[in-house]
Amino acid sequence: MQILTISDELVPAVYSLNLKQRLPHVDCVLSCGDLPYYYIEFVLTTLQVPCFFVYGNHDGTQFLESGEQRVAPRGAVNVEGRIVRHGGLSIAGLGGSLRYKPDGAYMYTDAEMMRRTWRLVPSMLFHHYRYGRYLDILITHAPPFGIHNGPNYPHHGFKAFLWLMDRFRPRYLIHGHVHLSYGYDIGIESCYGETTILNTVGYRVIEVEPDSDCRL
Template identity: 45%
Template sequence: MKILCISDQIDPLIYSSTIKERFADIDLVLSAGDLPLDYLEFIVTTLNKPVLFVFGNHNLKELPFYRPSFEDRLRIRSFQEERDALSSGAVHVGSKVYKEGNLIIMGLGGSLRYNNGPNQFTNGQMNYEIWRLIPRLLFNKLRYGRFLDILLTHAPPLGIHDKEDPCHRGFKAFLWFMRVFKPRYLIHGHIHLYDLQDVRTTTYQQTQVINAYSHYLIDTGANP
């Protein structure tokens, strides 16, 4: 399966009339956050392939329709109708486990808390997001022989591709997750790459950690 991974930047190679020719062999698109839903809608309608996404810490206008608080549900009238009207055709997998073809994908959006903004989490809160999904992962292990194939996040793991400033520091929770559940890939965004020499891929334990900034292509082979 060939996967187009995207995040953080509207790439002119993708947002183009030649997208069909350039990415004709793509089977799946994974968005690691900080991209407008209009951009995802363009990809869905043009490539006619599944697009799965998580939210980051920017471009959060539609976040309340996908991860509503109690106050959001009270404030948003005709909640379901408005959400359907905003639908880009992409599938939100934040704090969910989702099966696409032969791939099992788990999504964890947001960034480490740095200014109490929306979709920001402490390490403790991210641990809680993971623990909520463990029953589904255990079910996958029993049924499919593995917990998951891909962890799709916005923020990177602590110490892998992250930065020293509070905004761009990674989650420690992702390190123990990789050690325990052994996803084949962790695909993240959040860290912009301005230099071709910047590290984009790193192996941690049995997981290949990939920065999807702008776009990156992976081929999982015939099987996960």
């Protein structure tokens, strides 16, 4: 299965009328936050495939030029705090960043994110019983603590994600939030136990097959 992952930055090669010709075999889109909703809608409409998304720390109500308000991209599936099945894969989402100001939407303390993570446990246990694996892909906005982190606190990651990877071993954790264009000296692909962690700021195209490895 070919998957297009997007996050944080608008990329002309993606926001293009020839996207379908360039990526004819994409089976789904995963959006990791902080993108205009119209951009996500363009991608899923152009490719005519399902899109699963989480919110970033800069997301919230967005306004169109017509004045219409949007609280989510139309046609995309919100996977915040839940698991969905697609193409033989179990996909879950935990968006948002570390809380660095009191009034920010989609910001959480580590304790708050841990509670959100615990709420996924019953679903992961069910998926393990039904499909033989707790989780295939976790999409997040922020990275795990200590992995692909930026130098300042707002761009640090969550310890809760380490706990989830230790105990439930998702095959992939795909995140955004930490921009390489900011000059951060970070990795974009790492391994933690049995999990491959990918930073998808901008976009990436990956090949994922049930119970096989990731090919970039």
